[in-house]
Amino acid sequence: MIIPRLAVRNILGAGLRTWLNVLVLSLAFVAIIWTQGLYVGMGEQITHAMVDAEIGGGQYWHNQYDPYDPLSLPDAHAVIPEPLQNMIDGGQATPILILQGTIYPNGRFMPVLIKGIDPKQTILTLPSHFLDQKGVEFPALIGNRMSQSTGLKVGDSVTIRWRDVNGTFDARDIQIAQVMNTSVQTIDQGQVWLPLPLIQELSRMSRQASLIVVSKGARDLPDVSGWNFRNLDYLLEDVRMVVRSKTVGASILYAVLMALAMLAIFDTQVLSIFRRKKEMGTLMALGFTRIKVIQLFTLEGALHGVLAAVVAAIYGIPLLVMFAKHGWTLPQAMDSYGFAIGEKLFPAYSAGLIAGTTLLVLVTTTIVSFLPTRKIAKLKPTEALRGRTS
Secondary structure, three states: OHHHHHHHHHHHHOOHHHHHHHHHHHHHHHHHHHHHHHHHHHHHHHHHHHHHHHHOOOEEEEOOOOOOOHHHHHHOOEEOOHHHHHHHHOOOEEEEEEEEEEEOHHHOOEEEEEEEEOOOOOOOOOOHHHHOOOOOOOEEEEEHHHHHHHOOOOOOEEEEEEEOOOOOEEEEEEEEEEEEOOOOHHHOOOEEEEEHHHHHHHOOOOOEEOEEEEOOOOOOOOOOOOEEEEOHHHHOHHHHHHHHHHHHHHHHHHHHHHHHHHHHHHHHHHHHHHHOHHHHHHHHHOOOOHHHHHHHHHHHHHHHHHHHHHHHHHHHHHHHHHHHHHOEEOOHHHHHHOOOOOOEEOOOOOHHHHHHHHHHHHHHHHHHHHHHHHHHHHOOHHHHHOOOOO
């Protein structure tokens, strides 16, 4: 126990030099945990929003449906097969029919995706129940971004045009039944939602759909010819790639902060070995082996990491809890990036993240503290007592 006691006494006795190193290292602690938590929270927030409002527990796509190829839409529909219809009847899935169309708000024209959905569905949090209104022949649902770009509000009417199954143009005047406030832009921008039975009738696509959204937790999903099931891993791959790329980019910040902290500790160790030659000679003369002296100086350096963790906890925990509780208000420009985040981003901190960061810093600090002490292995006690290191 004499080595830990000496190490604690020596590091606290160094005064300002120790606390400056600890402060820099604690900043690295907090910055790494806060930034990582920010990206983890972003991924979770986007995932939950998309799963609840758009993806559900996965989707069956018509084999010609490609959301990134609008030219595939005229052929990306078919009669709902019996296994999927049974799931729909049992409340485990809901169909969506997608058509290309054009609307004409305020004398302008705008290409849109016309999406038909069952007004009574409960699979998604999309407020489709507003499409079930008595006295309104052609009710429509749009998102807040779509409302801003077109100038349409609740109660407004607008002409919408599309092609039916035979390629014939048809048009109707629809009435905006509701403007939904959603963070998921993929169900908002450039899209108009109509009742599924209505759009099936008008497009002459009776009992047809482009995709089927299954409920969360649905099991024993059937294999259906002509339809491809896309699970959450597939549908959320873009989100995971964005979060992964942001996390890798943030590693540059981690490297800079860690390099500054490790450089300060390395310099402190070199200076300590240079200035404390007589102390090392005295310890060795009193019976300390070279290994024990190396352990002493390495432990002193490693204690910087321990103190940094304590200091980081003192001011970091309240700071991180505040961000996790109240969130980080995002600039308005973030809304144009396509992320389903909303107005605030809430970080998420896990025990694994905190433990992993702490272990990383402690191991790195210990290694950096050990490197300068290798010179002690060649130290002779008599020369150390005279103030020499070789």
